[in-house]
Amino acid sequence: MSDVKNILLAGVGGQGILLASEVLSEVVLMAGLDVKKNEIHGMSQRGGSVVSHVRYGKKVFSSIIPEGDVDILFSFELLEACRYLPLMRKNGRVIANNWQISPPSVARGVQAYPEKLPEKICEMYPESLIVDGLELALAAGNPKTVNTVLLGALSNKLEFKKEMWLEALEKMIPARLLDVNLNAFESGCQVC
Amino acid sequence: MxxxxxxxxxxxxxxxxxxxxxxxxxxxxxxxxxxxxxxxxxxxxxxxxxxxxxxxxxxxxxxxxxxxxxxxxxxxxxxxxxxxxxxxxxxxxxxxxxxxxxxxxxxxxxxxxxxxxxxxxxxxxxxxxxxxxxxxxxxxxxxxxxxxxxxxxxxxxxxxxxxxxxxxxxxxxxxxxxxxxxxxxxxxxxxxxxxxxxxxxxxxxxxxxxxxxxxxCSQPFNTIEKGDGKIGVITSGVSYQYVKETLPDADVLKLGMVYPLPKQLIRDFAAKYDTLYVIEELDPFIEEQVRAMGIEVIGKDKLSICGELTPGRIKFQLFGEEAPAEDTSEELPPRPPNMCPGCPHRGVFYELKKAKAFVTGDIGCYTLGFMPPLSAMDTCICMGASVGMATGMTKVLSEEEQRKVVAVIGDSTFLHTGVNGLMDMVYNKSKATLIILDNRITAMTGRQENPTSGYQLNEMEAPRVDMEQLCRAVGVKHVTILDPYDLEMTGKVIRAEMARPEVSVIITTKPCMLVPRDNQNPRPPLFVDHDKCTGCRACLQIGCPAITFDVENKKAIVDKIICTGCKVCQQTCGFDAFQECGE
CATH class of the missing domain: 3.40.50.970 (Thiamin diphosphate (ThDP)-binding fold, Pyr/PP domains)
Incomplete structure (x- = not known):
């Protein structure tokens, strides 16, 4: 199954992870590859952890990424990235939003948010990329476009042509929000 | 194509x-x-x-x-x-x-x-x-x-x-x-x-x-996929995908129809292999029927009956190959689901906890009232069960303890199967109290309409069930309508109805915060006046995701972006530290 590429998207309910995985899957389908995407809804809508698996290649069977085979861990939040690090391949890559959202125990001051996560991630996976998603989204004109900024950063590391990403975005984002999202995507593409 | x-x-x-x-x-x-x-x-x-x-x-x-x-x-x-x-x-x-x-x-x-x-x-x-x-x-x-x-x-x-x-x-x-x-x-x-x-x-x-x-036995949905002929696998559904992932060379009998089983097809397939696996999630459903045909298989003797299968779990359970799992260590703070900021259920559970109620709970967003710091749900079985269970409990408890029993149920769940329990409460003179959290929507599954919403699945308008009249019609004499954002009143009503030695129903009437049509007048978010905040942490006891505690400065902070201005936190503060933005 070595020709199958595995991307695990992680984050917190409400961050736009499911839309991002939709766009990614759409791009893969446009490229004529087989794709499967899998996620857990339900309770996660209430601010819980959200995780989505995207797998593509000539032929994909399991929609769950086999444990230890994650090529890219694409996380919208640092603690959530940390949770799924053990599922990575040895030479995998993390693309993570430089953002902390306190889970309930941290918000109540009962537990501490783990320190120095960007450093820890980059030490374990030297090819990793930490993206200042909110800063770039604000510069693009709308703080809610963090997910599109991050998709831009991801697109740099994948084999699909930029035009396909733009086409998928045009197809899946409402017209009134398209321009600001295209800006956001572009600024994500500049991250390296 | x-x-x-x-x-x-x-x-x-x-x-x-x-x-x-x-x-x-x-x-x-x-x-x-x-x-x-x-x-x-x-x-x-x-x-x-x-x-x-x-x-x-x-x-x-x-x-x-x-x-x-x-x-x-x-x-x-x-x-x-x-x-x-x-x-x-x-x-x-x-x-x-x-x-x-x-x-x-x-x-x-x-x-x-x-x-x-x-x-x-x-x-x-x-x-x-x-x-x-x-x-x-x-x-x-x-x-x-x-x-x-x-x-x-x-x-x-x-x-x-x-x-x-x-x-x-x-x-x-x-x-x-x-x-x-x-x-x-x-x-x-x-x-x-x-x-x-x-x-x-x-x-x-x-x-x-x-x-x-x-x-x-002769239909294409029950199909044999040839591998190298060394081992045979019988499987179906999503397990088939994991089999192809972990045993790419096996011969596979993939069952599209899992009942009734194509017995002759299975017999013919099984006869070819010394090693035959049945790989299925949960119960040994196929396995037991195959074994009953006198065919030896490897199945739930190795694979777990509990939990779903994954490629890694199959490798581990069948062949002992260690597979990594996500990090669940204690140092990593968990991120469970939580009631939303501004959820009308929050104040009710806060007051139930203060009143030391024993809460028979039900299925819906309010099941999250179980989570700390609210920690105010004591049972949860199935849709509608809160009501009958409360009645049953009061049958066996001392008079003092009877008063502690409160059933809590949402509007959709109440109409699903809770209303029958209420008829029993009245008919058989239950001593328990029932709280109906009416937010006019089936919220937990993603906000679906129900007979209290005023709308149908196709978004056409529909009559609304009048909860109060429904309760009165089955014979409840004491029905109180309550604004759950008013903590003092919520606490007072809950205590009064708990003390009443006969059936009483409390109905909260504030809509789900996530339904735009019911929330057309946004309220300004709050902020914490740090000159007044003493760091006492009283506000943290409501478990609102919009409030975090700054451990370094010992002050509470409100996230203005997600605060809905419901002011429940304001009422827990003894120092008047929560103020409206823009005032």
């Missing part, structure tokens, strides 16, 4: 459309909910939410007896509720095809148990199909309608969370251009299940199962 990405649920909806069905009915439940939501795009199908799964199935049966094809969907535990009509529908058979989708939830991603509803197919004596991806979900839905009519039986289609919520590429077909107008047709010997008729029908049911078993 153009391919589109569809989830299993979207594909089932599409398959129903392509099968020419005229009716679809359901009660929402994860992971089944999106099937009906997606069917609304096909205007040819009358799609509706029923108050519970039993009614949904009965509506489906009516449409089918009227002569149309009908789809009924539910989550696994919903079939428990619909079991009564199902078991006798198995006897009557159908006129138009009837397909019942059960969406099971191995691993309990969003459920209270992990029951394997393949057992229902065997128990009710109806055939069951199990797709392994979205293309099959579409094809098998159409096939299920065909089998239903060909064999005069309801057909179950079993999905699981990983089928319902996974997307894969699908080639679409077309809906038949002409669907005949259904007409009444009397056939009491078949449709009136009195003992004399039902005895005759039972014989037909048993023969039907034998016929299906034989027919299934």
């Amino acid at each position: 153009k391919k589109v990405l569809l989830s299993g649920n979207e594909a089932i909806a599409r398959g129903t459309y392509e099968a020419g069905a005229l009716v679809a009915c359901a009660y929402p439940g994860t992971p089944s909910t999106e099937i009906l939501e997606n069917i609304t795009q096909y205007k040819e199908i009358d799609a509706s939410w029923a108050p519970n799964e039993k009614v949904a199935l009965e509506v489906g049966i009516g449409a089918c007896f009227g002569g149309a094809r009908a789809l009924v969907t539910m989550k696994h535990v919903g079939v428990n509720v619909a079991a009564d009509p199902l078991f006798t529908l198995a006897y009557t058979g159908v006129r138009g095809g009837l397909v019942l989708v059960t969406a099971d939830d191995p691993e309990l991603h969003s459920s209270q148990n992990e029951q394997d509803n393949r057992n229902f197919a065997k128990f009710a004596k109806v055939p069951m199909l199990e797709p392994a991806d979205s293309q099959e979900a579409l094809e098998y839905t159409k096939l299920a309608f065909e089998i239903s009519e060909k064999f005069d039986t309801p057909v179950m289609l079993r999905s699981t969370t990983r089928i319902s919520h996974s997307k894969s590429a699908v080639v679409l077909g077309k809906r038949p251009s002409e669907i005949p107008q259904p007409k009444l047709e009397r056939n009491p010997a078949k449709l009136v299940m009195l003992p004399g008729n039902a005895r005759k029908r039972h014989l037909i049911v048993e023969q039907r199962t034998l016929d299906l078993e034989e027919w299934g």
